[in-house]
Amino acid sequence: MELARAQQERWQRAYEQNPGLNGTDPSAAARWTVRLFGAAGIDDVLELGAGQGRDALYLARQGFSVHATDFSEAALSRLRLAAQRDGLDDRVTAALHDVRDPLPPADSTVGAVYANVVLNMAFSRAELRSLVTEIRRVLRPGGLFVYTVWSTDDSRYGNCSEIGDGLYANDGFACRFFDLDLVTDLADRWELGGADLYTEDDRVLWRVTQAKPAPAS
Template identity: 30%
Template sequence: MSTSDAVGAAGPMAATGPIDAATYWEDVYAARPVVTDPRPNVRLTEIVTALPSGRALDLGCGNGADALWLARRGWQVTAVDISSEAVARLTELARARGLDDRVTGEQHDLHESFPEGGFDLITAHYLHTPFDLDRSSVLRNAAQALRPGGRLLVVDHGSTAPWSWNQDPDAHFPTPREVASGIDADPSTWPIERAEPSHRIATGPSDQRAEVVDHILLMRRVA
């Protein structure tokens, strides 16, 4: 469900009719052309570049840009999405780039299942959906899956872009502190390293440009 600026900020239209989340997202990706050179999320490259590589988990990998960027930097990446089409496209992109030994794609409905193992980095970029999703539960599972010293990076929309699928003027964008409160992690074990809004210029699906706000939460597991 997570994607980079040009696609992710545009996102899907609101879900309508009796359709389940997995089918909906399959249709979304089937209707999109394959992105052959996807761009990683800006906040990922800003924050993770200085970190030593290890084992990473990309929650809602979308077009695969973040997973591929991490793999190029030496990370062993598990990338998950609810859409099997998204996972298949990522797997093919990784193979074509000689990164298939560093990227493992898995289909998960995070409402129902979570990848196994421990991770040094877990990222959740724009993990938004028009369907009900207990994000707090998903992020609690993510915090528990961190190895000692590992970090959880959550980047959410903090504003409505002109091209966003959600143009509700009354939409509430949870602050990073609100997201952290929902995770309800003991601060002595999972201290917050960063919790703040940050402004940037984003590019939309038709190359529009606008200032948007990202809500950034970075937590580290110390024990």
Template identity: 50%
Template sequence: MHRDDGDLASTQQDHWQHTYAAHPGMYGQAPSAAAVHAAAVFHAHGARDVLELGAGHGRDALYFAREGFAVQATDFSDTGLEQLKEAARTQEVAERVTTAVHDVREPLPLPDASVDAIFAHMLLCMALSTKEIHGAVGEVRRVLRPGGVFVYTVRHTGDTHYGDGTAHGDDIYEHGGFAVHFFPRHLVDSLADGWTLDEVHAFEEGELPRRLWRVTQTRPR
């Protein structure tokens, strides 16, 4: 059965709120491998500030702060962001971290060309339509400074769970309560139109394991 897109997004937001409340710090304190890679890329580009989209409870945002970046962390779960802020105080990096509740389907509350680097670990493969994903990446391009770099990760159509569970159309499948938009390669390429596509790296994460792409693209100067 297909759900209305708005209803699916609202259901997913509630699901993440309950998940973070029931499992504080559910992903642990260690950064993802994607964030460690992204920090090295951001340093190499001379970035001073990082915007993380879909920061959750903050394991990667806090890592970026410990690496010396000024970090803006957004998520649509205020529960996750409250956990992030508490952890930032505990780790004594609160002065380098700001947070904002934000739905990635809406415009970013930032000026044009105001951010050096942007990171999104598995945010774009949430319950978003292809049109909404393009809109989100358009906002990323708008707020990035010329020469700014965007690193994101997504589960792709080679993933074990692709085609499994409840189908919602547009390559979105819901499994275990979590809806995922699995990316075909042509979607990655289309999102890089007008950018410099630096890398598409395949990797695995977790016990399943999840199969992902790590994409690095740069806004031309």
């Protein structure tokens, strides 16, 4: 919990000091994900760790209804202002939330969950499993979960200082690099649609797609 609080404060400072943190262009993951969600007939998305909203706003521009969450009020304030400026506040809502806590939606009420470079932050393995269980709870049967995380194939893996429980210090932020075994472990009780490596901004990442199984007939 001490690490979690310290990381939250560090992210809050980062967003306060840098209004352009992460830029405004959507990530490669978001561009790929809108095609997947559109083909699946999904129209509502819960985004975890939305930051200042570059992907949430992109999803909204593509016609999705987006509920964005983050544990930084500074980031969410900028997201809300951008949504109002772009006339997207009818498609984007934003709420302060730490994903270590239970997710706000009721059981089986969400069409899709999206999390770009969130699960590789300062979470223990137990916290990751708990979060993935919560995501499965809020998704409707057949609902999709797309997440991206840094891979152990990334050049920074092995060049960062290990701080325990498989976590590393990277430019002052705690992070985890995922191997295929961890991806597979978190897909337990899911339908794993794909786990693909890709590169963006000199980082090597996993893009993982999972579906909540429909109940047996």
